[in-house]
Amino acid sequence: MHQHPNAPLVRAIAEADVPVAVDTLTRAFADYPYTRHVIAADDHEERIRRFQELCLTRIGMVYGRVWVADAGLAVAVWAVPGGDPSPVFAELGPILRELGxxxxxxxxxxxxxxxxxxxTEPGWFLETVATAPEAQGRGLGRAVLEPGIEEAERADFPAFLETSSEANVRFYERLGFEVTADVRLPDDGPRTWCMRRNPR
Structure with missing residues (x-):
């Protein structure tokens, strides 16, 4: 496979990538409207870090699929059909509530x-995606999402995501997603969009 010399190197996550990937997720979500709304403000960044680390290592890497670009400077975590993380969610529930x-x-x-x-139907669900702030604008976000989108497509599954950023909506539309709902969250919460991409 011939790679463009400056093309980001995308691969399935390895154990060695976890610290950088968690750091990327933490920094990307340190000031995101949805996580600001659902995770306490005190010691916010540390709460985000623990939340992202648990979701990545205990759920995404075990039950889903995770890709990294440039060794963790971008990361995408998908939930996939057939994986049932409910036992782990039951175990992590109290910890996640405490982090909230x-x-x-x-x-x-x-x-x-x-x-x-x-x-309600089976599909691939994008749990989280992030690019480190210093690595933005290089196409890493798109690159790290493509393997999941392609695998969902090949298996004839739709792909779903939710985002609380209007700029993200336009980014995902360019990847073939369409808005299915535009929800203003209660308690003065952020506007959040549901998006879906049907297999072609």
């Missing part, structure tokens, strides 16, 4: 508000 802190009620209300718009 005084935003627990807002978090539960946000979940309830999104529930009617979430897919």
């Amino acid at each position: 802190g005084d935003r627990a009620a807002a978090s539960a209300n946000a979940d309830a508000a999104m529930a009617p718009y979430r897919p």
